[in-house]
Amino acid sequence: MFPTPIDKQPRGAQIAYQSLIPIALILWLLPLIAVAIFSIRPDADFANANYWGWPSSFEGVTNYSKVFFESDMPRYLLNSVLITVPTVIGAVALSCMTGFALGIYKFRANIWIFFLFVAGNFVPFQILMVPVRDLTLDLGLYNTKTGLVLFHIAFQTGFCTLFMRNFIRALPFELIEAARVEGVSEWRIFVFVVLPLMKPAIAALAVLIFTFIWNDYFWAVVLTQGAESQPVTAGITSFNAQYRAAYHLMSAGSIVAALPPVAMFFLMQRHFIAGLTLGAVK
Amino acid sequence: MAPLPPSTAPRPAAIPASGPAPRGWWRRNQIAITPWLFLAPGILFFAIYVLIPVFQSFNVSLYEWDGLGEAEYVGLANYEEMYWDDAFYTSLRNNVIWLVLYLLAIPMGLAIALFLNQTVTGIRIYKSLFFFPFVISQVVVGLVFSWFYDPSFGLLNVMLGWFGAGPINVLGDERWVTYGIIAAGLWPQTAYCMILYLTGLNAVDPEQIEAGRLDNAKGFRMLWHIILPQLRPATFIAFVVTIIGALRSFDLISIMTAGGPFGESRVLSFYMFEVALSEYGFRMGYGAAIAVVLFLIMLVFITYFLWSMYREERGR
Numbered sequence: 001m002f003p004t005p006i007d008k009q010p011r012g013a014q015i016a017y018q019s020l021i022p023i024a025l026i027l028w029l030l031p032l033i034a035v036a037i038f039s040i041r042p043d044a045d046f047a048n049a050n051y052w053g054w055p056s057s058f059e060g061v062t063n064y065s066k067v068f069f070e071s072d073m074p075r076y077l078l079n080s081v082l083i084t085v086p087t088v089i090g091a092v093a094l095s096c097m098t099g100f101a102l103g104i105y106k107f108r109a110n111i112w113i114f115f116l117f118v119a120g121n122f123v124p125f126q127i128l129m130v131p132v133r134d135l136t137l138d139l140g141l142y143n144t145k146t147g148l149v150l151f152h153i154a155f156q157t158g159f160c161t162l163f164m165r166n167f168i169r170a171l172p173f174e175l176i177e178a179a180r181v182e183g184v185s186e187w188r189i190f191v192f193v194v195l196p197l198m199k200p201a202i203a204a205l206a207v208l209i210f211t212f213i214w215n216d217y218f219w220a221v222v223l224t225q226g227a228e229s230q231p232v233t234a235g236i237t238s239f240n241a242q243y244r245a246a247y248h249l250m251s252a253g254s255i256v257a258a259l260p261p262v263a264m265f266f267l268m269q270r271h272f273i274a275g276l277t278l279g280a281v282k
Numbered sequence: 283m284a285p286l287p288p289s290t291a292p293r294p295a296a297i298p299a300s301g302p303a304p305r306g307w308w309r310r311n312q313i314a315i316t317p318w319l320f321l322a323p324g325i326l327f328f329a330i331y332v333l334i335p336v337f338q339s340f341n342v343s344l345y346e347w348d349g350l351g352e353a354e355y356v357g358l359a360n361y362e363e364m365y366w367d368d369a370f371y372t373s374l375r376n377n378v379i380w381l382v383l384y385l386l387a388i389p390m391g392l393a394i395a396l397f398l399n400q401t402v403t404g405i406r407i408y409k410s411l412f413f414f415p416f417v418i419s420q421v422v423v424g425l426v427f428s429w430f431y432d433p434s435f436g437l438l439n440v441m442l443g444w445f446g447a448g449p450i451n452v453l454g455d456e457r458w459v460t461y462g463i464i465a466a467g468l469w470p471q472t473a474y475c476m477i478l479y480l481t482g483l484n485a486v487d488p489e490q491i492e493a494g495r496l497d498n499a500k501g502f503r504m505l506w507h508i509i510l511p512q513l514r515p516a517t518f519i520a521f522v523v524t525i526i527g528a529l530r531s532f533d534l535i536s537i538m539t540a541g542g543p544f545g546e547s548r549v550l551s552f553y554m555f556e557v558a559l560s561e562y563g564f565r566m567g568y569g570a571a572i573a574v575v576l577f578l579i580m581l582v583f584i585t586y587f588l589w590s591m592y593r594e595e596r597g598r
Contacts, residue, residue, distance in 0.1 A: 002483065002491055002509050006400050017400070021408055024397070028412060031430040031469075034437050038429070051435040098324035101317035111595065113321065115588050120332040122526055122584045126554040126573040130342050130566045131335035133559075134349070154331030157324050186316040215419035217533045222559065233421045237537070240425070247429070258422040265417040269410060273477060 039063055039251035046247050063252040071242065072227045073253060076235030080260070083145050083152070083231050084213045088206050090153035091160050095205070096198060098157065099164025100190050104176060114165060121158030125218050128155075136223055143225045151223065152213050160205055163275070167201040168194065204275030207268040211261040232257045336577070343570035349558075353567070360571035369545050370572065373553040376460050377529065377579070380549060383464045384471060384528035388520045391475025392513075396505075398476070399483045409480060416473040424537030427466035428453060453539050456546035463534050463547055471527055475520040482516030483509075518590065525583050529576065550576040 006017050026033065040060035050056065067073050102114050132151055133142070141147030171194070179189045220234035227235065236257050243249040265272050308315075343360055347353035364370045398409050415423065430436050433451040442449065452462035486509060494508045510517070532551045535541060541548040541556060548556070550572055558569025 001399070001401075001488065002486060002504065003396055003399065006402060018402060021398075021402075021405075025408060025411055029414065030437065031426045032415070032418075034430065035426050049435070052437070052440055094324040094327060097320040101320035105313065105317035107314070107317060110317075111592070113325070115592075116333065117324075117328065118591070119584050119588060120328060120336075122580065122587065123332070123336060124529060124551060124573065124576045124580050125532070126551050126569075127339045127577040128332060128335040129339075129555070129573065130349075130558060130570050131338035132331060135330070135335070150327075151331050154327040157328050158332065161324065186312055190320070211417060215421070217419065217421050217536070218555075221536075222555075233419050233533075236421055236425070250425070251429075254422045254425050258418045261417050261419070262414070265413075266410065273481065276474070276477060 035251045035254060038247050039255055041248050043246065043248060046245075059248065063248050064256070066249060067252045067256055071239055071249075071253070072235060073232070073239060073256060075227055076230060076232040076239075077256070077260075079145060079229060079235070080214055080231040080233075083148050084210055086149045087152040087156065087213045088209045090149070091156035091209055092202055092205055094153065094157045095160030095164045096195065096202070097190075098161040099168050100194055102161065102165040103168030103171075104173075104194070114161070117158045117161040121155075121162065129222055133222055142223065143229050145224075145229050148219060148223050148229075148231075151219060152216070156209055156212070160209065163205055164198070164201060167198065171197055200271070200274065203268070203271040207264055207272045208275040210264055211272075214261045339570045339573055339577075342566055343568075343574050345567045347566040349564045349566045356567065360568045363568060364571055364575070369548065369553060370550075372545060373548040373550045373572075374575075376547065376549045377576075379460055380464060380467075380528045380531055381525065383461070384467065384524050384531075385521075387468050387471035387475050387524050388517065390468070390472045391477075391520065392479050394472065394476045395479035395483060399480060409477075413473045413477050415470040416477070418470065420467075420470070420533035421537050423466055423470055424534045427462075427469075427534075428538045431462055453547075454543055456543055459539055459543065459547040463531075463538055466538065467527070467531060467534050471524060474523060474527075478516045478520050479513060482513045486512045522583075522587055526580075529580055529583075550579075 006014055009017075037055075040058050040063065041055045042057050042059040042062075045051070045053075045056055048056075098117070102110055136142050136147040136151070139147070141150070175193055175197075176189055179193050184193070214231070215233060216231070217233040220231050224230045224234065227238070230238075236253060239253050240250050243253070342353075344355060344357060345353040346356045346359070394412060398405065398412060418426075431438050431452040433439060433449050433454070438452070439449040450458065452458045490508055490512070491504070494504050499508060530551065531549055532555065535547055535549060535552045536555075539547045541552055545553075554569050554572040554576065557563075557565050557572060
């Protein structure tokens with residue numbers, strides 16, 4: 001293990017290390033801790049410029065219930081869910097198929113199609129912006145969740161294909177050959193042999209794509225406009241315009257907006273980290 | 283043509299392959315045709331929403347178009363305008379600053395990973411909490427940091443005050459603004475690189491470390507000669523995601539400064555958006571021309587990434 005394990009070091013170094021970690025962590029998360037503290041302060045503290053002193057009262061419940069019951073926030077959150085979940089399902093479904101095709105079969109165009117997906121995944125969003133917005137308008141899907149979902153599925157298919165193909169490549173190919181010898185059709189090999197082995201990859205991708213799409217801001221701004229279809233990342237700016245200078249509410253709102261992917265990450269941590277690293281390193 | 287929803291996508295199951303042993307043409311060609319049936323829905327979606335729009339943007343950049351009325355062909359006039367446009371050069375300069383400084387996320391991430399690569403109690407929770415910033419949306423990171431920098435109550439200026447340094451309005455000062463935003467962007471990006479390196483360090487061969495120790499390699503020499511070569515895959519991915527992240531920077535700029543003050547914090551991606559879709563007017567053609575330049579910059583890196591991947595595929 002590198003660096004040398006701390007428990008092989010002198011006692012003094014161990015104590016120093018143990019006390020250094022929490023300090024480093026607090027420093028690292030300082031901007032976030034500040035916002036969390038803001039979100040439980042009363043309005044009066046900001047009027048009296050008591051920004052960093054002891055809060056005059058703890059108004060966490062009041063502030064957060066205002067966010068949930070007196071603003072458009074729940075609606076934005078619901079929109080985000082309705083955009084994110086179908087995208088995850090669609091992108092994972094499409095890429096299971098493309099990943100299978102590119103990971104199992106040997107044909108001349110294979111690597112070029114694979115590279116097309118990878119390259120497309122890296123292009124800047126701006127080169128797609130004008131045509132995609134135009135296409136969405138033409139389809140009558142501008143300012144709808146469907147319009148956003150369709151684009152997200154298509155774009156995420158690039159990354160998901162890279163991920164799935166590399167995962168399937170690492171599976172034992174003998175399994176497929178054995179099935180072929182048995183006369184199992186290709187479609188059934190996909191459903192009954194490969195798909196069950198892909199469960200960890202599907203879990204990892206689903207968590208990862210959930211976070212990516214939940215946190216998308218650019219396409220939300222380009223393809224949607226109002227509270228009826230905007231996800232929470234775009235909604236938070238209207239929320240902040242509504243509560244201008246009410247820092248306790250803006251802080252609470254930001255924390256609420258950030259929470260779902262955070263919860264997802266802590267619940268599915270192992271899959272998430274596997275997704276971030278396995279997809280590309282393999 | 284409207285994209286097909288996934289449920290109606292062509293499925294090989296419709297072909298009689300699971301019945302009694304299929305004969306003839308299908309049977310002979312099954313292995314050649316199946317991959318294309320599996321690829322069809324994915325390729326269709328990807329072509330309609332990603333591949334074709336790239337070419338359409340090239341085309342749009344030759345027109346003067348407000349997004350609604352008739353487009354007027356102007357040849358290379360948009361590119362000529364860009365050549366004389368100071369705002370374009372400001373954005374380009376900031377893009378270069380972003381690219382260079384964003385790469386700091388890689389050594390910083392490695393440093394934190396080395397710091398946390400221990401087995402004391404509770405280390406797993408510390409690792410996840412250090413990774414935390416990456417999971418938060420950039421919009422929230424932007425908000426958090428604009429309050430952190432706020433000249434009247436921001437924590438940064440409170441802390442500067444302890445050292446007797448005067449308050450600085452990071453986001454309102456054209457000398458500091460880009461660096462301030464990059465610092466905010468480095469926060470989640472460093473967390474990302476850290477997790478890549480933590481996973482990489484897990485896979486480092488313990489025998490080589492022991493051999494190094496016997497040869498009296500220690501500390502930095504050990505890191506440089508024995509550890510880093512084994513971390514190459516992690517470094518490559520960290521490099522890729524950091525370059526892409528730097529060139530994609532949009533959310534933070536839009537949230538923290540909207541390009542200001544005086545357009546000093548613009549980058550190409552934001553300037554393009556401003557030109558094409560904001561109160562400054564809907565100039566799709568000029569916007570597309572800026573996007574083309576950004577795309578060509580990215581293409582240099584994409585080509586390099588693909589070339590590296592290709593060599594590795596061949597080597598296998």
